[in-house]
Amino acid sequence: MNEVQELTKILEGLSQAGSFQSAANRLTRWARAFTGCNAAILRLIEDDGHGPWLAGYVADGADAAFFRDEMMVHETECICGRVATGAIDRSLPCYTDGGSFIWDRLSTLTSDLGQERIGPLRGRCIKENYESVAVFPVRAAGRSVGSLHLADSxxxxxxxxxxxxxxACRLAGDTLLRFKAREREQALLKTIETALLPGVPPVVEGLEVGVSFTSATEMAHVGGDFYDVLDLGETGALVLVGDVCGRGVEAAGTAARARYALETQASLTPDPAEFMRAANDSLTRLLPADRFVAAAACLIDRRSGSITTCLAGHPSPLLLTSSGIVEVKAPHNPPLGLFAGLQFSEGTQEMPAQDTLLMYTDGVTDSRNRDVRFGEEGIARVVAGLPDHDPRRIARSVCDEATGFHDAAYPGDDRLVLAIRRGAR
Structure with missing residues (x-):
């Protein structure tokens, strides 16, 4: 099939798509099949008045962790954002006359062209060992509305x-945007939730994990709650819970940026206080002056049974034991992203087998009814009424009870509950 026939085929396929999701899937899958590359991601520009973010709608062939990390990218922090917004230097050999980025030796990009000329890089494609990367601007009505990101090892x-x-990308945007904004919004909500709040937590040996959260039905109501559970091998398991101030695209983007920064730093050193310090310095450079991130990090040593906790403007986790509920002992540090150069403190205590760690965002305890907070007392009441400490039941029950307790007359907030039980060796 020649180039004209190939282009005609994809454009006809897009015109026949009955929904935004179908059209987005067709374009992404076609590009991957046509080029034979390892992975393809379709992103569109989203802006709620706080600056453009590049939001991933569809991924084909990409590793789930890679797509999760690349789901929300700010316009300034990597090449894919700059291609989408047209903020590129066409004098560089990596850019085409059509505004696309094409490079087939990614591991030597900075040494070949110079970091200052290229601009900021997230480095996630390099971490994934991709060598050939192509980023094409997606256009509609003569303006760029997103990008198609292709990668191969x-x-x-x-x-x-x-x-x-x-x-194809120059002509595809009009088709993608002909669908109602509400339909595109629902597709984005699903992607954001998958990236920041996976409904099924990662499987980690020696731990049982339950998670529950409230889901937004409109983009304007999306908050910044996120969590992660990382298996660090012999070091143990790291549990992260965070909350970003604000709502909408910016809150989701900031939460994605914070989760990625924390995970990246934790991969370099598992000590909670140390990687929180490094993540804070990174986020202070990246976040606007009026934005911050509340986070809690718990490193569970599956061999010794100890738990090391570092808190950054976040509520203290609870430990559910055979004799009752106790607050995890850890000093409180400022939220992330406000001041660079801070040192963070942590606390370590025992977590016997069959005890359950309960982590939550402040939307749970701040639920209100007739001026009464749900509080830690509400969590204790719920747990006391359960027949066992099954993590899934605990997380679901606490989240549901806090949501039901809250009076809609008061401003609402996201609610996230994570319960982790350490099994016997």
Whole structure:
């Protein structure tokens, strides 16, 4: 099939799509199949008045962790954002006349062209060992509305297909945007929830994990709650819970940025106080002056049974024991992203087998009814009424009871509950 026929095929396929999700899937899957690359991600520009974010709608072939990390990218922090907004230097050999980024030796990009000329990089494609990367602007009505990001582990992969894919993306935006904004919004909500609040937590040996959270039905109501559970091998398991101030696209983008910063720093050193310090310095540079992140990090040593906790403007976790509920002992530190150069403190205590760690965002305890807070007392009442300490039952029951307790006359907030039980060795 020649280039004209290939272009005609995808454009006809897009025109026949009956929904935004179908059209987005068709474009992404076609690009990956046509080029034979490892992974493809379709992103569109979203802006709620606080600056553009590049939001991932569809991924094909990409590892789940890679897509989760790349789901929300600010316009300034990597090449994909700059291609989408047209903020590129066309004098560089990595850019085409059509505004696309094409490079087939990604591991040597900065040494080949110079970091200052290229601009900021997240480095996630390099971490994934991709060598060939192509980012094409997606256009509608003569303006850029997003980008199509293709990646492959082999070198010199995209040179033969650039013209067709670039043309397809130049014409695809009008089709994608012809669908109602509400339909696109629902697709984005699903992507954000999958990235920040996976309904099924990761499986970690030696731990039982339950999670429950409230879901937004409109983008304007999306908050910044997030969590992660990381298996660090012999070091143990790291549990992260965080909350970003604000709502909408910016809150979701900031939460994605915070989760990525915490995970990146934790991969370098598992000590909670140390990686929180490094993440704070990174976020202070990245976040606007009026934004911050509340976070709690708990490192569970599955061998010794100890738990090391670092709190950054976040409520203290609770430990559910055979004799009752106690607050995890850890000093409180400022939220992340406000001041650079801070040192963070942590606390360590025992977590016997079959005890359950309960972590939650302040939307749970701040639920109100007739001027009465749900509080830690509400959590204790719920747990006391349960037949056992099954983590899934605990997380679901606490979240549901706090949501039902809250009077809609008061401002609402997101609610996230994570329960982790350490099994016997």
């Amino acid at each position: 082999r070198r010199n992969w995209f040179s033969a297909s650039v013209g067709v894919v670039e043309a």
